[in-house]
Amino acid sequence: GAGVSQSPRYKVAKRGQDVALRCDPISGHVSLFWYQQALGQGPEFLTYFQNEAQLDKSGLPSDRFFAERPEGSVSTLKIQRTQQEDSAVYLCASSAIAGRNNEQFFGPGTRLTVL
Amino acid sequence: QKEVEQNSGPLSVPEGAIASLNCTYSDRGSQSFFWYRQYSGKSPELIMSIYSNGDKEDGRFTAQLNKASQYVSLLIRDSQPSDSATYLCAVNMGGGYQKVTFGTGTKLQVIP
DSSP states (O other), rough: OSEEEEEEEEEETTOOOEEEEEEEOTTOOOOOEEEEEOSSOOOOEEEEEETTOOOETOOSSSTTTTETTTTSSSSEEEEEEEOOOEEEEEEEEEESSSSSSOOOEEOOOOOEOOO | OSEOOOOOOOOOTTTSOOEEEEEEEETTTTTTEEEEETTTTTTOEEEEEEEEEEEEEEEEEEEEETTTTTTEEESSSSOOOOHHGEEEEEEESSSSOOOEEEEEEEEEEEEE
């Protein structure tokens, strides 16, 4: 398919476990974003990549959260020592250009439940 | 004050009516404005983008931007039950940077 893909779609983790969430952006898209969406809220920005460079990670809630995009394509969001408050939908979006007038296209999301 | 504000709704309109969704934003330097539709349990889907003052029409959708009033709206003409969803307003706050801030969304219910 031509859209953004994410895996897994659902993840259940026990508190304290580490998880890794994958995002495969639209081919050729320069920019990649991670968001966290709690129930009834809008997506909250986590981090942004332009190619392989992580230009903004100001939204990462703690040092347990780590993201990478080593080859400027696929990205992984890792959460260490998961806590119940990490339960949310994690959305990945990509856009074709680097610049202000960018349109972001979202993947289906990963629903993380921490027990 | 939230950076991007929307009435959470629900906004109920009868089928065939015009639905009007509103959004205000705090940063006068904002340059880019987007409307996303999100069905329950699904991810946001981009439906409109607008960058300059005035109206932009695309099918049944019209986005309106007033930078002086820091206000952006989305009109949906001839509303259909399939339009029932949460509509998210998203704003790029400017500064030559791609970060987009979302509102909490307005839930729209179109009553058959």
